Amino acid sequence: MFSLQEKIVLITGATAGIGLACAEIFAESGSDLILCGRRASKLSKIANNIKKTYGVNVYSFKLDVRNKKNVEYAIRSLPDDWKKIDILINNAGLGRGLNKFHEDDTDGWEEMIDTNVKGLLYVTKEVLPLMLEKGEGHVINIGSIAGHEVYPKGAVYCSTKHAVDAITKGLRMDLLDRRIRVSTVDPGMVETEFSQVRFHGDKEKAANVYRNMHPLSAKDVAEGVLFCATRPPHANVNQMVIMPSVQASATQVYRKEELPAEDN
Numbered sequence: 001m002f003s004l005q006e007k008i009v010l011i012t013g014a015t016a017g018i019g020l021a022c023a024e025i026f027a028e029s030g031s032d033l034i035l036c037g038r039r040a041s042k043l044s045k046i047a048n049n050i051k052k053t054y055g056v057n058v059y060s061f062k063l064d065v066r067n068k069k070n071v072e073y074a075i076r077s078l079p080d081d082w083k084k085i086d087i088l089i090n091n092a093g094l095g096r097g098l099n100k101f102h103e104d105d106t107d108g109w110e111e112m113i114d115t116n117v118k119g120l121l122y123v124t125k126e127v128l129p130l131m132l133e134k135g136e137g138h139v140i141n142i143g144s145i146a147g148h149e150v151y152p153k154g155a156v157y158c159s160t161k162h163a164v165d166a167i168t169k170g171l172r173m174d175l176l177d178r179r180i181r182v183s184t185v186d187p188g189m190v191e192t193e194f195s196q197v198r199f200h201g202d203k204e205k206a207a208n209v210y211r212n213m214h215p216l217s218a219k220d221v222a223e224g225v226l227f228c229a230t231r232p233p234h235a236n237v238n239q240m241v242i243m244p245s246v247q248a249s250a251t252q253v254y255r256k257e258e259l260p261a262e263d264n
Contacts, residue, residue, distance in 0.1 A: 002230045005030035008085050009229075012065055012123055013092030015042045017192030018142055021222035022089055027054035029226065034082060036063035036074065037092070065092045065119030066111075075126035084134055087229055088127045090120045090141045090164075095157045095198040109156045116160035120167065128180070136179040140228055141168050142221070143186040145241065149250040161186075165239075172238065181236040183228045188243035189215040189253070212255035213246050 009026045013019040015037035023033055027050045035050075037043050040062040047060040059082050063074050093116045096108030124139060131137030146154060147161035165184060172182040195206035221242055228237040246254040 002232050003030075004087075004226075004229060007031045007087060008034065008082065009087040009089065010034040010085050010123075010127060011036070011089045011091055012063070012119070013037055014060075015039045015046060017194065018187075018190065018218045018221045018225075019089070019091040020046060021218035022091060022225050023050060024054075025219070025222045025226050026087075026229075027056045027058075029230075030054075030056065031087075032057040033059070034078070034085070035060040036065075038062065038064050065123055066114040068118075068122050071119075071122040071126055075123070075130075083130050085127055085130050085137065086134075087138045087140065088124065088131075089225060090123060090139070092119055092123075093142065093160075095154075095194060096200075098153045098198060100153055101155045104156065112157055112160050116157075117163045117167075120164060124167075124171070128175075131180050132178060136233075138181045138183070138229060139168075139171060140225055141182075141184045142225075143168070143184045145186055145188045145243065145250050147184075147186055148241070151250040168239075172236075179233075181233075183237050184239050185221060185224045185228060186239065186241045187216055187221045187224075188241075188247045188250075189213075190218060190221055191215040192218050212257060213244065213253055215244050216242060 004026060009031045011019050011022050011033065014023050014035035023035055027033060033050065033056065035043060035047055035058060043060050043062065047058040051058050061074055063070060065071060094112060096111050097105055120141065141164050143164045144161040146158040147165040150158040168182055168184040175182060191210050195209045196203060199205040224240050224242050228240060231237060
C-alpha cells in the first residue's frame with residue numbers, strides 16, 4: 001500500500017458529500033489537505049475541525065471552479081510549499097433538474113457544463129504543471145454511472161459525465177510517460193446533497209430518490225478514492241464503478257416495498 005503520510009491532496013467541492021468524506025479519510029491517512037469550495041464559512045469550519053481531529057495541515061480557500069480566472073489565481077497564488085500537490089481529486093460537480101430535453105431549463109445546462117466539465121478542465125490545467133515539475137502525481141476524477149449510461153430526462157447531466165470519462169481517458173494517454181496516474185471513480189446512487197441540489201432544495205423529491213433502498217454513502221465512495229490513491233506507483237486503477245448492491249444499472253434499482261403496519 002502506497003503511504004499517504006504528508007502527501008498533499010487538493011480536493012474541490014470539499015464542503016459536503018463525497019468531497020468532505022474524501023477530506024476526512026485522506027486526513028485520517030496522514031495527508032495534508034488543500035480544500036476549496038463555494039461556501040467559505042462552512043469550508044473554514046471543516047478545515048479547523050480536520051486540523052484538530054487528525055493533526056494534519058490544511059489550507060483552504062473559497063473557489064467557484066466555473067470561474068477560470070479565479071481558478072488560475074487561486075492555484076498560482078498557493079504558497080510554494082503547498083504547490084507540491086501529489087493528488088488532485090476533481091470532485092466539484094452537480095446535477096440540475098430532471099426533465100425531458102425539450103422541457104428542460106437551459107440555465108441548468110450552463111451550470112452543469114460549466115461545473116462538471118469546464119471547472120474540472122480549469123483546475124486540472126492549473127495543477128498539472130505543478131505535478132509535471134514535481135515529476136509525479138495522481139489525478140482522480142469523480143465521475144458517475146451517468147458517464148457510462150444515459151437515462152431518461154438526464155441527457156445533459158449524463159453528457160457532462162460522459163465528458164469526464166473522455167477527459168480522464170485522454171489525460172491518461174497524454175501523461176503516460178510522465179509518472180502521473182489518472183483515475184476515475186464512478187458511483188451509482190449516493191445519498192448526499194446531490195438530489196437536493198438537483199431538485200432545487202425540494203427535500204421530499206430528494207428523499208424519494210432513495211425510497212425503499214439502501215444507497216451508497218459518501219464514505220463508501222471516498223474509500224474507493226482512497227484505494228485508488230494507495231496503489232503502488234507501478235499500478236493504476238483506471239476506472240472504478242461503485243454501485244449499491246441493489247442497483248444494477250442507471251435505471252434498474254430493486255426497491256423493497258414498505259412492510260404494512262402491524263395490527264395492534
